[in-house]
Amino acid sequence: MFNLKKKLIFPLLIIGIMLISVGCNSGRDGISIGGKDFTEQDILVYMLGELIENNTDISVNYRNYLGGTNIVDGAIRRGDLDIYVEYTGTAYINLLGLEPINDSQKVYEIVAKKYEENFGIKWLEPLGFNNTYVLAMRRAHAEELGVETISDLVPYAGDLTLGATHEFLERNDGYLGLQEVYGITFGDTRGLDPGLTYAAVRDGAADVNDAFSTDGRIVAFDLKTLEDDKNFFPPYYAVPIIRIDTLEKYPQLEEVINRLAGRLTDETMQKLNAKVDLDGENPRDVARNWLRSEGLID
Structure with a gap:
């Protein structure tokens, strides 16, 4: 008898839940x-x-x-x-x-x-x-190297670390295209979560990051964005x-x-x-x- 009740109760519970769900969503x-x-x-x-x-x-x-x-x-x-x-x-x-x-x-x-x-x-x-891509560096580091543009960065890139999002590293309008257009290759690349690339540059864990031009951390972390002198990044x-x-x-x-x-x-x-x-x-x-x-x- 107990097993029969259980067999009846569970289907009724399921039906009840379904009816409640339908009722809650009716008109919505x-x-x-x-x-x-x-x-x-x-x-x-x-x-x-x-x-x-x-x-x-x-x-x-x-x-x-x-x-x-x-x-x-x-x-x-x-x-x-x-x-x-x-x-x-x-x-x-x-x-x-x-x-x-x-x-x-x-x-x-x-x-x-x-x-x-x-x-x-x-x-x-x-x-x-x-919200175009830009490359950013610590301002003091960029000034030390005399870097204003991405082309200026090319001779130094082999000794630097790029800390960028995984997506940027794999995109044709990201690192892949930059390598082709500018002939730039960094000594090391580190794939990071989007929220970590700015802090990595600020704290010295990376030298350059892929930044979004509308990101407030560019100013707050005193980063310098490099001019895209070959107009690589699209709108x-x-x-x-x-x-x-x-x-x-x-x-x-x-x-x-x-x-x-x-x-x-x-x-x-x-x-x-x-x-x-x-x-x-x-x-x-x-x-x-x-x-x-x-x-x-x-």
């Missing part, structure tokens, strides 16, 4: 917003989500720190994500495999066209800032991208997200990143406070 539908594994993306995920939740009835599933470019790109193509912020140069070179060009408008137009035709993904309006304008089937379901999203268009300058993004990386503020609070300051949410 939503989207997933994802991001890559660094601070700027974390802030942007919350910025998009807060903007959408405060201006629509759409619920948001936040999927922060999913991983590198290929992981997040794969997720949106499969439909596991609806929205994330991509960079024009990254899509153009690394994801589409095209040869680098420096015309930012042309890069945007080409990636937008190819993504819509091939992947069913729409590129919305650029946010405003260009990396940040742009929200969204699945077209998601837009068909929620057409209001395009207008809401495009309220961010052109509002985030390089300097603004650098300050927001610094609030998280240097001041220890919560990224969601940083995103929310900025949206309020711009009158985009209440």
Whole structure:
């Protein structure tokens, strides 16, 4: 008798849980917003989500720190994500495999066209800032060597250590391309997590790092960015991208997200990143406070 009760109870429990789940989700539908594994993306995920939740009835599933470019790109193509912020140069070179060009408008137009035709993904309006790669060194070290440009660095590179993200070391618009265009080869390379490369240079564990031009630690750690005198690095304008089937379901999203268009300058993004990386503020609070300051949410 006891075993019979157990056999009856467990299926009923499962059915009950399923009914509760359905009941809790009735009338609610939503989207997933994802991001890559660094601070700027974390802030942007919350910025998009807060903007959408405060201006629509759409619920948001936040999927922060999913991983590198290929992981997040794969997720949106499969439909596991609806929205994330991509960079024009990254899509153009690394994801589409095209040869680098420096015309930012042309890069945007080409990636937008190819993504819509091939992947069913729409590129919305650029946010405003260009988060391009730069090489950075301790200012005192750069001045000691008399280094102002990447070309100036080439003769010294064999005695120096590059501390860079694993992704940068493997990208054609990263170390691989730098070697080809500048003929630069570092004596040692160390693959590091994105959040550790700046501190590695500051603390002397590395001599040079791959930096993002919008990162607040460049100023805070007194790092010097080297001029890309051969214009190797392409434009990396940040742009929200969204699945077209998601837009068909929620057409209001395009207008809401495009309220961010052109509002985030390089300097603004650098300050927001610094609030998280240097001041220890919560990224969601940083995103929310900025949206309020711009009158985009209440």
